[in-house]
Amino acid sequence: MEETELERAEVPFHYELPQEAVSLILSEIYTTTGYNFQDYAMATIQRRLQRRLITERMANAAELIDRLQKFPQYAYKLVADFSINVTAMFRDPQFFNYFRNEVIPELRKESFIRVWVAGCATGEEAYSLSILLQEEGLYERCRIYATDMNEGVIAQAKTGALPLSKMQAYTRNYFASGGKEQFHSYFSSKDEQVYLHAKLLRNIVFSHHNLVDDRSFNEFHVIFCRNVLIYFNHRLQEHVHDLLYDSLGLGGFLALGSRESLRFTKHASQFINMSSLQKIYKRIN
Ligand SMILES: C[S@@+](CC[C@H](N)C(=O)[O-])C[C@H]1O[C@@H](n2cnc3c(N)ncnc32)[C@H](O)[C@@H]1O
Known part of the structure; x- marks a missing residue:
């Protein structure tokens, strides 16, 4: 929580x-x-x-x-x-709107897109990306690696389940983020839960990874590490920034939470800040 x-x-x-x-x-x-x-x-x-x-x-x-x-x-x-694991579908809708309009066009030139969602909690951020990539025609050539240190939330994320009670708020987020489809059409419902369609879970790999002591495990085009670094002290933030930098390809995109920043880290000069409002950075060297 x-x-x-x-x-x-x-x-x-x-x-x-x-x-x-x-x-x-x-x-x-x-x-x-x-x-x-x-x-x-x-x-x-x-x-x-x-x-x-x-x-x-x-x-x-x-x-x-x-x-x-x-x-x-x-x-x-x-x-x-x-492990404070509050999350939401299309959390900070304006962030997802910016991602859709400014980052997606740049990803179109890639033949295959690897995304890492570090600190994915119960999966909502990865589900949101899956829906967004599907709508933009990139889903068939993407793989989303979604990781967390907490085994319990990873097990939950793999189910694709969300509480029905949250769907109204999530539908609002989805439209505010630039979504134009019927949001509920991505889910089937049973009892008080809704389940993300299997197709949208298929390209997501959920697994355990601890940012404190696990290593980089691939080179990514996009890394989301949102609302995780705020819980770390300066030394651990620096360590994680090294790990994220080592895991991001040249020209790749790093997304942080609204209260997080690359400013004052030793990697600041290796990125451009794409937007003054959204925390999306592009690696330039
Ligand atoms: C507040 S949630 C953020 C979820 C999602 N990124 C979002 O913005 O909606 C923070 C998540 O970071 C995870 N976390 C905390 N320390 C971690 C670590 N050392 N390695 C990996 N995940 C960690 C927590 O378990 C939790 O699920």
């Missing part, structure tokens, strides 16, 4: 876990699971741990550490807490 300003305001809990306790918790998590959160934004880690204390009715960090030491598998619950 993504943290909003409202959510932060609603946490009625003013206990701050001491820094040494947070470090110990992260090190217990690393020992049990292999996930390293040392370079995540500490403010987010702090808030997620505070929420966990409230949910479990624990009074302080010592109780949480005790739980972790007695029941090491409990660490996986905290890993899931740190």
